[in-house]
Amino acid sequence: MTTPLLALDDVHARYGPVQALHGVSLEVAEGEIVAVLGANGAGKTTTLRSVSGTVRRSGGEIRFDGTPLRGGPEAVAKARIAHVPEGRGTFTDLTVEENLRLGAYTRRDREVRADIDRMAEWFPWLAERSDQRAGTLSGGEQQMLALARALMGRPRLVMLDEPSLGLAPMIVREIFRIVRELNAAEGLTVLVVEQDARIALESAARAYVLEVGRVAVSGAAAELEADEAVRRSYLGY
Amino acid sequence: MADFLQQVVAGLASGGVYALLALALVLIHRATGIINFAQGEMAMFSTYILWTLTVNHGWPYWPAFAFTLAASFVGGAGVYHVVIRPNSASSVLRVVIVTIGLLIFVNGLAQFIWTGEVRAVESPFPSGTVDIGGVVIAWSNVGTIAVSIGIVVLLWLFFQFTKVGLAMRAAAVNPAEARLVGVRVTHMLGLGWGLAAILGAVAGMLTAPSLFLDPTMMQATLIYAFAAAVLGGIDSPVGAVVGGLTLGVLLNVLSWLSQYGLFDWFTEELRLPTALLIILGVLLVKPSGIFGRTEVKRV
Numbered sequence: 001m002t003t004p005l006l007a008l009d010d011v012h013a014r015y016g017p018v019q020a021l022h023g024v025s026l027e028v029a030e031g032e033i034v035a036v037l038g039a040n041g042a043g044k045t046t047t048l049r050s051v052s053g054t055v056r057r058s059g060g061e062i063r064f065d066g067t068p069l070r071g072g073p074e075a076v077a078k079a080r081i082a083h084v085p086e087g088r089g090t091f092t093d094l095t096v097e098e099n100l101r102l103g104a105y106t107r108r109d110r111e112v113r114a115d116i117d118r119m120a121e122w123f124p125w126l127a128e129r130s131d132q133r134a135g136t137l138s139g140g141e142q143q144m145l146a147l148a149r150a151l152m153g154r155p156r157l158v159m160l161d162e163p164s165l166g167l168a169p170m171i172v173r174e175i176f177r178i179v180r181e182l183n184a185a186e187g188l189t190v191l192v193v194e195q196d197a198r199i200a201l202e203s204a205a206r207a208y209v210l211e212v213g214r215v216a217v218s219g220a221a222a223e224l225e226a227d228e229a230v231r232r233s234y235l236g237y
Numbered sequence: 238m239a240d241f242l243q244q245v246v247a248g249l250a251s252g253g254v255y256a257l258l259a260l261a262l263v264l265i266h267r268a269t270g271i272i273n274f275a276q277g278e279m280a281m282f283s284t285y286i287l288w289t290l291t292v293n294h295g296w297p298y299w300p301a302f303a304f305t306l307a308a309s310f311v312g313g314a315g316v317y318h319v320v321i322r323p324n325s326a327s328s329v330l331r332v333v334i335v336t337i338g339l340l341i342f343v344n345g346l347a348q349f350i351w352t353g354e355v356r357a358v359e360s361p362f363p364s365g366t367v368d369i370g371g372v373v374i375a376w377s378n379v380g381t382i383a384v385s386i387g388i389v390v391l392l393w394l395f396f397q398f399t400k401v402g403l404a405m406r407a408a409a410v411n412p413a414e415a416r417l418v419g420v421r422v423t424h425m426l427g428l429g430w431g432l433a434a435i436l437g438a439v440a441g442m443l444t445a446p447s448l449f450l451d452p453t454m455m456q457a458t459l460i461y462a463f464a465a466a467v468l469g470g471i472d473s474p475v476g477a478v479v480g481g482l483t484l485g486v487l488l489n490v491l492s493w494l495s496q497y498g499l500f501d502w503f504t505e506e507l508r509l510p511t512a513l514l515i516i517l518g519v520l521l522v523k524p525s526g527i528f529g530r531t532e533v534k535r536v
Contacts, residue, residue, distance in 0.1 A: 073417050077416075077417060078419055085413075091410055092410075093411075094403075101403055102418050105419045
């Protein structure tokens with residue numbers, strides 16, 4: 001078996017006295033879409049945060065492309081892991097174009113301009129709104145801008161935290177459609193955290209279901225979807 | 238009328254200095270949410286560096302000016318990393334108290350090094366006047382206005398068009414998010430303090446020839462800068478510039494009017510209290526200032 005792109009091995013994390021992760025292990029292979037599911041407070045967001053270094057882990061190891069991942073979020077961004085946090089996470093005071101330029105902050109090449117133009121192929125409305133402040137965009141547009149900004153870093157892995165949060169079902173479908181297309185066309189590797197298990201399982205190849213900071217079930221998306229017991233007890237539909 | 242316009246131009250010159258120092262305050266407030274009460278004293282200290290280089294070491298003016306800017310930048314960034322950053326994780330109040338301590342420290346240090354004696358600082362501009370359509374303007378005013386505008390434009394270009402400038406803005410508006418895209422926020426804040434110190438240094442050096450240099454030189458100017466920043470909106474760079482120029486012109490026009498019997502109670506001594514009244518008035522009527530956006534707090 002080849003080395004997975006991202007591997008979490010028995011990761012523990014805590015917020016002060018509250019233990020949020022009690023040993024999470026998961027793997028994401030290159031070119032794969034993997035979903036992390038579970039109820040509120042199961043540790044989904046903390047799992048992503050432990051990867052991006054925004055929460056310090058109290059145990060376990062995270063390996064990216066075979067080497068241990070260390071340091072804060074700046075170092076993780078430099079390793080070309082893009083984290084789109086919950087609640088859009090755009091710079092609302094800055095313009096659309098400035099948001100995109102910031103996405104390419106760790107890059108040193110001269111193709112940033114070309115990539116900004118390329119983003120307009122995926123998100124056609126971006127070009128005409130480039131001077132608009134991100135805060136004036138609709139929720140769905142902000143989520144797409146956050147995704148576009150993540151792509152500007154030419155990431156090897158994109159982590160999406162709850163992209164469906166507060167958005168209309170139609171827009172959520174549109175966002176997941178773009179994620180699937182990016183995966184198919186450019187081999188984009190995606191680790192997505194979702195509360196809406198149904199939509200996430202449609203796009204993901206594999207999924208992990210978390211329960212109080214541990215992996216309760218994992219497997220191929222199709223199998224999890226087909227297993228009624230899993231659906232009832234963990235996915236809630 | 239010519240007389241009036243002369244007063245306006247002189248007001249723009251002093252207003253330009255207020256604007257620069259106000260801009261320094263705004264820069265730091267936007268980035269860190271605190272008011273640096275030591276900004277004026279840091280500017281005074283910078284001006285002493287210029288004085289030492291030109292008078293004691295015989296440097297020509299502009300090289301000394303450039304060296305002072307570089308030294309101020311290093312000093313400002315150093316103050317952030319050594320004094321401010323270790324305290325910034327705690328309350329805003331604690332950091333503000335630290336800046337007040339810094340004010341006293343820098344002032345004492347200047348007294349210690351250069352004594353309290355009043356020094357003359359040379360002006361880089363010619364001493365004469367220029368006549369523009371009957372309006373007689375001192376070259377020093379023209380120079381001060383030009384340098385102020387030049388610095389503001391450079392700063393705007395830097396923040397608008399450079400990668401570092403953009404990263405500094407990102408770090409100021411949303412530090413957590415900025416770290417996620419790879420921006421080292423503490424480096425950016427250090428840069429911000431360095432830039433603010435440069436702005437203060439320019440303000441100090443421009444104003445020193447007319448105010449004369451001593452360790453208290455910038456204390457009144459800091460109050461005017463506060464008034465300018467509050468008037469324009471403490472988070473608005475444009476507001477700081479407009480506020481500074483407005484304040485400079487307003488105070489001069491009041492003086493001019495008092496000569497003609499209007500506001501004849503207005504004397505030089507009332508300039509500073511007027512600035513404080515403006516601070517109070519703006520905070521009561523429109524706390525966000527002219528250009529500031531009212532902060533919407535999400536519940």
